[in-house]
Amino acid sequence: MKKLLHNTKLLNWLLILIITLIWGIAWVYMKASLAYMGPFTFSAFRFGTGAIALLLIVIFMKMQLPPKEKWGHIVVVGILQTTIVFLLVMYGLRFVDAGKSSIILYTMPIWSSFLAVKFLGEKITRNKLVGLLVGMLGLLLIIGWDFFQAQNVDMIIGEAFIVIAAISWGASNVYYRLKLDGLPKLQVSAFQMLFGTIGIIAAAVIMEWGDPVQLQAESIFYILFTGVLASALCFTVWFVLLSKIDMVTATLSTLLVPVFGMFFSWIILDEAITWSIIYGSILIFMGIAITQVSGRKKERGQ
Template identity: 65%
Template sequence: MKKIKAILPRNKAIIWSLILLITLLWGYAWVLMKEALEYMGPFTFSAFRFGIGAITLLLVVWIMKIGLPPKRYWKHLIIVGILQTSIVFLLVMYGLEFVDAGKSSVLLYSMPMWSSLLAVKFLGEKITPVRMTGLLIGMLGLLTILGWDIWTGQSFEVIFGEILIIIAAISWAISNTYYRLNVQELPKIQASAFQMFFGAIGISIAMLVMEWGDPIVLNVTSMYYILFTGILASALCFTVWFFIISKIDMVTATISTLLVPIFGLVFSSILLDEKLTAGVLTGSALIIIGIIIATITKKNPYAE
């Protein structure tokens, strides 16, 4: 018992270190995703990004001699790939043509709300009053960041882009739940590699249909955007994400991703000159408070 108690804090520290790493990388990636649209179409960039990410992971799987997943998992990996990679990033990248990078990240990370509802319905998880309070405070933070302009004074194009990104958030939430139900027994790097491979195929098909013949500028800057988002923000981060959601409950894991829009807004302010208003700062504070409250629980979620 003493040994278990000694291990739990270390596991908790490792999990939160990984969460901090991927949310920081994902937050920075929003800036690169927005900037990449200056060099190529949204679907073309996503095809490059996830093609590179899938190739990277498949090489690692080959080097580690993990092999192919059992045939019974292929259907599930295709579904996860379509939900988490194809749908999410086709919609997000198209929406970014109309919506600021910082605000787009806020909309996508409404995902914890949808994931929490699905986790209760399909995974049998319980949202305690404490976690519900944390989730509601975090979502209030998102609404505070978005401000009143989400309701008034926006063009049809901006509203359309925002709706696409919210649909992407729902698709990601469905993917999280589907993964937990059908795929989590696989090695995490194998699951990430093959779902990303199938997802990249879906994105490539959309790119060929929608952007065939459109100009593509490949230079040092655009290649940096592709390689960073493909290798680090995709291959590395999604493998770590699958590890996290297999180790702790869905509600805690997804609420923690509310850190991403905070990092996204900070990087957007520094690199894209998007404004950090009082509403943004207040909303960010609410998100952090919500995460802290939601992860205070008597039962240690890191004990698995």
Template identity: 60%
Template sequence: MTQKFPCIKTLRQNKLLLWLLILTITIIWGYAWVLMKASIEFMGPFSFSFLRFGVGTVTLMLFVWLLKIGIPPRESWKHLLIVGTLQTAIVFLFVMFALRYVDAGKSSVLLYSMPIWSSMLATKFLQEKITPAKMAGLWIGMLGLLTILGWDIWVGQNPSIIIGELLIIIAAISWAVSNVYYRIHVQDLPKIQATAFQMLFGTIAIFIVTLFMEWGEPVHLNAQSTYYILFTGVLASALCFTVWFIILGMIDMVTATISTMLVPMFGLVFSSLLLNEEMTPSIVVGFVLIVIGIIVAQLKNPRLQ
């Protein structure tokens, strides 16, 4: 892999460049939340997800072909199907549907509660020890979620918003399950190959759901909506996910997990600036608690490998 990607050696030797790359990826992902929310004005949420990941899949398959990586072993297809269903299909079908009712900034905070669920699952399935610090961190993170959800419940929020928030939390749990499943069954495959084929299977699942749920609904393609599809499909999906999996081979999982919390921070900022969404005290407090919980639960001697 290093021979096909000479830049990997450069990243290993230059920590500043590595962290600048991580910062760039998290900014792109944070900005993508604004585009995901705005796309609903032009088409159904499932149609957008299909077009986004369809473009992302084609992009990745092109790279797989150009780099002559080939297709994964037949015995890996079942595992890639499961990862694609959990990580691509379920996560983004639920999130895009919920974005009809939930602000983009709040949605990004709820989805990136994923490390909390990953930590709990890793304890059970990856034999990671549940230390007192980790237990305390999990409780702090859960308090952060309750701060966001509980406030909406007590102030008499619209039930559709609460249902949307719960769907995003389910999506976060699905993402966490896929992370653990990936670690157990898929991590030995070339990163770009695994990303391309799990996205392919996830896109097929999204297409099937779109046919049943949004058949006949209008899809308005113009310069603006095409930009949303290309940005989220090529940059936020194909490129960023591939680069992210490569980075995970260079940096310890703890530091990588914590760095993902930059995404909802940028998501909140971009949503406030570009969509005029209100950054309520409950969202800010809940976000801070989730970050603190993840740090307390997982941070121990982070280091670059």
């Protein structure tokens, strides 16, 4: 046991496995929470508790406040990464299975690559282009199959919302690189979540004021699990890991999240796993792997 703890590489991978497991099962709890309250109300509770927990960690670590000129950029990241992403995801979860939703959202690296070409001046190599096309084909296989199978309109709209959420997440990553790259990631995460939560609270008040909210033991557990554990604590550990592992390994390891999300949704929520989802997921994972690994090789070549 002592030897295991001293094996830093093995410990890092153990932490990655635990984090991605927690993020995967969080999708099930996000879906289950809709039986107790509206999607925006749950998001407000979740990220409210998550933001408070993250800010307490920042205070405990005695981190300084961001520079004044960076506050506006942090607000933008908060709107893109927290407000838009999770309002759309939670609304989409009303009509789309949790497992499928997690797969669609984790197409984010594909959209990040597209946006990085436009706004960061990155070039698309042949391998990266192939990866993007493969990933897009996988996404079309998942969503397009539903479209041609004449599923209900709400499901198609829900899937479209989650795609937009993935694009917004990718945009927040690019914006961070443009405007906030020099700031500590944990500091940015804490304050962007704070501002993003304000946007979610505003949406909840406007859209769900007066709707029933059942704060029972189970629903409170969902809020605490997704807000404190999956958001605040897991992100804190994740940022520590990012200082110890390379970005490609980090990016590819997040592909475990939709895999776990699909598995737990099947086990706990009895959601069906169709062949279109399996084949589409494989193509998306392959596409992201190709774009990330080819990009890393290019950086090494420079």
